[in-house]
Amino acid sequence: MKYEKNILCIGAGYVGGPSMAMIAYKCPTCKVTVVDINHQRIAAWNSDDLPLYEPGLDAVIAATRGKNLFFGADIEAGIRENDIIFVSVNTPTKVFGVGAGMAADLQYWEKTARQILQYSQSPKIVIEKGTLPVKTALAMERILSNNKTVHFDVLSNPEFLSEGTALRDLENPDRVLIGYRDTESGIMARDTIVEIYAHWVPQERIITSSIWSSELSKLVANAFLAQRISSINAISALCERADADITEVATVVGMDSRLGNKFLNASVGFGGSCFKKDILSLVYLCRHYGLNEVADYWEGVVKINQYQNDRFIANMLSAMFNTLTGKRICLLGFAFKANTGDTRESPAIVIAGRLLEEQAEVVISDPKALKNAGADLEGIAGKISYVLDPHEAAQGCHAVAVLTEWDIYRDLDFQKIYDNMAKPAFIFDGRNILDHKRLFEIGFNVYPIGKPALTHF
């Protein structure tokens, strides 16, 4: 069959996999191939046990895989045979050398650029899909310009999907952003990518901009979202001291239509692969340009997030008589948010690590993230167990800490949990999802975020 467009995506991760599945689903006339160096991951994409959990993903994969969506490992053939190449490889924070702990590590990305250079025999449109430092496209162009016979156009098309609602976000995006070079071929390349999204996204939500604005917009969108969480979390600390209630404060603040009511849930801290990495990348960029005050401002967002993790542990410790040694503590939730099995940068990793340092025994429960939790905590000394059933996990524990806002935790049988726990029984609600008054009436000592604790002492 002759396809309207042949699309390749390099990188079959949380972004590449779902976003290409949606393109294949919405554009039956396009052939979409997704490749990855990780052969195990490709095998999982080709199996019934997909490499990541995302509500609705199974159905979209079932409708497209083997028809116009293909997962493979042959990167060379993929580059040769396709003329539109999305690059969706990971760009973690650098852990070595200059910019360690701040800058984005572009080694995977550069390797991909060089592979595209090496194997391309016909003109290509290369699209950055991941979040990258501003001016990364320029580096891509410079690498690709070493092929004097093949023409490349580099575009930026950052993905705004949020895990747990990825399919919904992809199907009905607030906006699709395409950054391009204002040249004749750049404009043609832009229009080619617009055509893909126009299959299902209304024209007014497809935004085009300069390539640098596009790269920066993605970083800034994530920075603003994270800043909002750090803002509400900072105020949650004040609420706990001032006998105010963060939920009431957030409701009042959020009713201002200029502010809006979303993303105002105080929590144990934000996690996920993007927020911290992107803010640190923004901070690094600002320092690179000598904008130290701007860098300090944004760095504060990450500092408050760490402070919120620290506060959570400090509250546990002080509530439980300043010793956790030998105490059994149940963590309800390990994923960085509900409806995903992803644990990257999850506050649960920090909390579990600190509890183990305090020589507590940690029991971890999560409906989807136990496998990743095991990998995250591998090699860490201490007593850790993994129990799928939350009631069973809490059995014999001195405390329960809710770290992920999974809906199932709202409806647990807390009377039964209380009856089977060591006394006095403590509950630390790191997501403010439980009925605190009821828990207190059952007998728990209850420690929410940003609200006075309810204790029997």
Ligand code: UDX
């Ligand atoms: C984020 C952006 O939302 C998305 O647009 C971008 O493409 C990738 O980064 P994601 O990391 O998947 O998406 O999840 P998000 O819903 O933004 O949550 C991030 C973290 O903030 C989670 O740990 C979540 O629990 C926390 N959070 C979110 C809060 O603590 N309070 C809130 O009110 C909202």
Ligand code: ADP
């Ligand atoms: P994201 O959340 O940005 O999608 P992931 O880590 O989930 O990040 O996915 C990135 C994927 O890119 C991984 O599966 C990784 O194996 C893949 N990858 C990294 N470098 C290359 C490369 N040079 N060629 C192909 N795939 C790569």
